[in-house]
Amino acid sequence: MIYLRSYSRQRLFGGKNKCPHDLPTMANGKILHKCGGVQLAIITMASLLVNKPMDFWSKVYNSIGFGHEDKKDIENTRKILLFSYYDLPSHLRTCLLYMSIYPEDHFIKKNTLIWKWVTEGFVHEETGAGLYEIGERYFTELVNRSMILPVETPYQGIIFGCRVHDMVLDMICLLSREENFVTILSSNEQYTSSHSNARRLAVGQRVQSLDSTHMPQVRSFVAMCISDQLPLLSCFKVLRVLDLEGVMSRRGPIYLGYLGKLVHLRYLGLQNMHVCVLPEEIGDLKLLQVLDLSGNGDLTELPCSIGLLSQLKCLNIEGTDIKVLDWIGSLTSLEELCLTRVEDKEFSSLFVNDLSKLTELRKLRISRVLCLDSASSIRACAESLAKLQKIQVIDIFRMDLAISVSGNSWLEGYVPPPQLRVLRMSCRKSGLLAKISSSLLLNLTHLSIHVESSDLKIFGLLPELVTLRLYMVDVRHHGAMGSAGAFPKLRFFKTDATLGQFAEGDMPRLKWLQFSVTVWSKYENLHFDFGSLGNLPELQKVTTRVCCGLDVDTDKVDEAVKHAIEILPKRLVLRFAHEDMFPDEEKEIEVLPNPKRGFPSEEDEVWDFSTGRRDVWIPYAR
Numbered sequence: 001m002i003y004l005r006s007y008s009r010q011r012l013f014g015g016k017n018k019c020p021h022d023l024p025t026m027a028n029g030k031i032l033h034k035c036g037g038v039q040l041a042i043i044t045m046a047s048l049l050v051n052k053p054m055d056f057w058s059k060v061y062n063s064i065g066f067g068h069e070d071k072k073d074i075e076n077t078r079k080i081l082l083f084s085y086y087d088l089p090s091h092l093r094t095c096l097l098y099m100s101i102y103p104e105d106h107f108i109k110k111n112t113l114i115w116k117w118v119t120e121g122f123v124h125e126e127t128g129a130g131l132y133e134i135g136e137r138y139f140t141e142l143v144n145r146s147m148i149l150p151v152e153t154p155y156q157g158i159i160f161g162c163r164v165h166d167m168v169l170d171m172i173c174l175l176s177r178e179e180n181f182v183t184i185l186s187s188n189e190q191y192t193s194s195h196s197n198a199r200r201l202a203v204g205q206r207v208q209s210l211d212s213t214h215m216p217q218v219r220s221f222v223a224m225c226i227s228d229q230l231p232l233l234s235c236f237k238v239l240r241v242l243d244l245e246g247v248m249s250r251r252g253p254i255y256l257g258y259l260g261k262l263v264h265l266r267y268l269g270l271q272n273m274h275v276c277v278l279p280e281e282i283g284d285l286k287l288l289q290v291l292d293l294s295g296n297g298d299l300t301e302l303p304c305s306i307g308l309l310s311q312l313k314c315l316n317i318e319g320t321d322i323k324v325l326d327w328i329g330s331l332t333s334l335e336e337l338c339l340t341r342v343e344d345k346e347f348s349s350l351f352v353n354d355l356s357k358l359t360e361l362r363k364l365r366i367s368r369v370l371c372l373d374s375a376s377s378i379r380a381c382a383e384s385l386a387k388l389q390k391i392q393v394i395d396i397f398r399m400d401l402a403i404s405v406s407g408n409s410w411l412e413g414y415v416p417p418p419q420l421r422v423l424r425m426s427c428r429k430s431g432l433l434a435k436i437s438s439s440l441l442l443n444l445t446h447l448s449i450h451v452e453s454s455d456l457k458i459f460g461l462l463p464e465l466v467t468l469r470l471y472m473v474d475v476r477h478h479g480a481m482g483s484a485g486a487f488p489k490l491r492f493f494k495t496d497a498t499l500g501q502f503a504e505g506d507m508p509r510l511k512w513l514q515f516s517v518t519v520w521s522k523y524e525n526l527h528f529d530f531g532s533l534g535n536l537p538e539l540q541k542v543t544t545r546v547c548c549g550l551d552v553d554t555d556k557v558d559e560a561v562k563h564a565i566e567i568l569p570k571r572l573v574l575r576f577a578h579e580d581m582f583p584d585e586e587k588e589i590e591v592l593p594n595p596k597r598g599f600p601s602e603e604d605e606v607w608d609f610s611t612g613r614r615d616v617w618i619p620y621a622r
Contacts, residue, residue, distance in 0.1 A: 081171050084145065094122050095138050096147055099164055100176040100184065101202035101222045107151060109161045112245075112269070114139060115290045115314055119241055119266035120220065130335060130362060130390075132313075155512035155541065156467050156492040158446070200241075219264075223247050233258035243269035245292075260284040271295045271316075283308040294338065295319040307331065313360075318367050323347065329354030335390075336363040343371040343400075352377055356384035363393040371400045382414050392421045399427035416441065424448035426471065460486030460506075467492040502532040510536050514543040519557060 085093060095117050102108055114135035117123050123135045142148045143159070147168060151161040164172070176182040183198035200220035215221075215231060220241040232255070236242075239262050247254065254273065260281025265288055272295035282288075283305025289312060293299060299320040306312075307327025314336040323344050328337075328351065337358065342351050348371050355364075372378045385394070394416075416423065421443050427450060444462050448469035459468060466489055487493075487507040494514035513536070533539060546557055 077167060078171065081168060084147065085171065085175075088145065088147070091122060091124060092138060092141060092145075092147075096142060097172050097176050097179070097181050098122065098200075099148070100169065100172040100182045101200065101220075102164065102169075103204055103224065104166060104169060105163065106224075107161055107163060110136075110139060110159060112243075112292070113162075115292075116220075116241060116243070116267060118313075119289050130360075132335060132362065158467070233262065236262060238264050240264055241267040243267065244273060245269050245271040247273060263287070266290065268292070275299055278303055278306075280305050282306060285309065286311065288312055290314040292316045293320060297321060318365065326350055329357040332357055333360055334358050335360050337361060338363070338365040339367070341368040341370075342366060343369055345371075345373055348372060349374065349377045349380070352381040352384050355381070356387045359387060359390065361388050361391055363395075364388070364391065365393065365395040367395075367397055369398045369400055370396050386414055389417050390419070391417060392419055394420070395422060395424045397424070397426060399425060416444075419443055422446040424469075426450065457483065457486075463488060465490055468494070470495040470497065472497040499529075501529050502535045504535045507536055509538050511538060512541045512543075513539060514545075516545045516547055517557075518547045 085096070088096065098117065098120065099108065099113070114123075114132055117135045117138065118131045123131045123138065125131065126134055139148075139162075143150045143162070148162040148164055150159045151163060152159045173182075173184065176184075180197065180199065182200045182202060184202045184204070186204050197217050198215070199217055201215065201218050201222070203221075203223040204225055215235045216237050218236055219238050221231075221236065221239060222241070222243045224245070225247060233242075242262065242265060244254065256270075256275070257279055259268075259279055260283075263284065263286070265285050267290045268285070268288060269290070269292045271292050275293065275296040276298045278293075278299075280303045282303060286309070288309050291306070291309070291312060291314070293302075294316045295318075297319060299317070299322060302317070302322060302325070304327055306315075307330040309331065311333055312331050313333055315331065315334060316336070316338040318338040318340055320340055322339075323341065325339075326347065342348050352372065355361075370381075372381055385391075418440055420441060423444065423446070426448065441462055443464055445464050446467045447459065447462075447465060448467075448471075450471045456470075459465065459470075460483060465487065468487075468490055470493075472495065484503060484505045486505075487510070489509055490507050491509055491511045493507065493510060493512070496516050498518050499515045513533070533542065548557060
């Protein structure tokens with residue numbers, strides 16, 4: 001209860017000491033008391049009242065009629081949630097109601113959800129912003145109002161999805177039924193004539209057949225099941241959203257022959273469905289905005305008619321075996337493009353040239369490799385990237401340059417646009433950021449790149465940087481990590497280099513650090529300073545890879561590392577391993593101690609015999 005009271009003060013006023021002295025009596029505990037100590041109620045109430053005038057607080061207190069002693073906590077929480085729901089702007093209420101299509105405890109991918117909002121028409125256009133960006137703001141506002149629970153990557157702060165609290169889900173399911181907004185068919189529930197006017201139909205695990213069902217009004221159909229009872233596509237007449245992610249039939253692949261007749265379709269999600277072939281008629285879907293085919297590993301080609309989809313905004317074929325897209329330059333409305341690989345010699349040259357035509361592109365992701373096998377294709381890639389002035393995400397896992405690059409950099413003249421948020425480009429000699437002022441990258445939050453050690457000072461000045469992965473040409477960087485106050489928001493830092501010193505004030509919010517200690521020969525001293533980790537006030541986790549030459553006495557390396565970590569004034573988990581100088585072949589496996597064991601008072605080593613690795617608990621300095 002003390003924690004929740006502190007949370008409410010932090011949420012409402014920014015901290016205990018900032019709480020107004022003239023706060024009305026009812027706010028000084030009455031509302032909190034009425035929440036009954038229920039975490040969801042307190043968090044939702046705090047989110048409801050934040051930035052609202054005091055007379056609104058009185059309105060809330062007087063409007064919510066709290067229940068009697070029997071089950072009062074549950075009833076009071078429901079009333080708070082309902083009040084918070086009606087306090088939402090109408091467009092956010094609509095977006096929240098739509099989430100009733102998902103079952104209890106379901107993980108909802110942020111990207112997929114926002115595109116569904118867009119294609120349903122819930123996201124309103126604004127001057128100077130794309131529909132996805134506006135939808136992303138809707139998502140953030142629902143998180144800030146505690147109506148949905150964000151899911152983020154550990155230590156890195158990347159929100160990639162959400163869940164809906166059980167009580168919130170109960171509320172929006174009830175409201176959806178009352179408003180005929182979403183119709184949910186649960187297990188063993190039979191589709192009847194009463195469902196014939198359903199506008200949006202969500203199907204969980206089904207028993208009753210839907211094979212011959214007529215659905216003239218359904219504009220959104222979402223299925224999350226393994227079933228033989230799904231309706232034929234010919235049952236739909238005005239469908240705008242069709243999401244069959246992961247749906248499998250025991251009778252074989254779902255028949256997609258009628259797909260081209262769904263002329264109103266805006267969203268088509270066929271992820272992880274073992275789709276092998278798409279009909280040529282898919283090119284008749286002139287209104288289609290989102291096509292998600294990710295995870296269909298048996299899919300090797302797409303019909304050329306997809307090049308006719310002039311309104312397509314999102315194409316995701318990640319996780320497929322598709323290599324050739326010679327019509328990609330025709331999709332000039334594309335905002336998001338996710339591929340697996342671009343390695344065909346003829347196509348790679350065509351692709352990087354066509355890339356310049358996709359001027360609306362906001363996100364480019366290639367999850368495996370982009371091969372550039374000629375000087376002209378390398379030059380064309382740099383020129384095409386320069387034309388993508390709306391790009392916010394460039395995520396290319398690996399770039400293979402099949403020829404030697406002369407000069408300092410193949411991207412030496414490229415200047416990223418100021419709105420760039422994510423940059424991952426694994427390629428040596430890119431020289432991408434060596435001469436770029438940090439003032440041009442004010443919005444960059446996630447960076448993964450090959451660099452010279454001299455580039456480090458630039459990264460330290462990036463004001464919004466949250467995650468950083470650096471692969472250095474010189475793996476032994478022994479200098480300072482930056483000037484005072486460098487890396488102000490960094491939470492995750494990974495590098496294959498041996499680091500220098502962390503000065504006091506560096507990386508004040510860093511949670512997780514990964515780096516290497518390299519000992520080339522037995523005549524070489526260890527060049528690392530574990531003691532400076534004490535200058536990282538929020539550090540929680542350290543992963544260190546010790547790479548040793550074949551003639552190095554690993555016992556001496558052990559002793560040196562253990563001596564260095566014993567003096568740290570922090571309680572951390574540090575994992576280190578012996579390696580044989582082939583780091584590219586290494587698989588890093590996190591092995592964390594069982595939290596039920598608690599914190600030992602002395603150094604305690606836990607061996608993982610499957611990997612030969614050790615976890616070392618570091619006690620407080622004595």
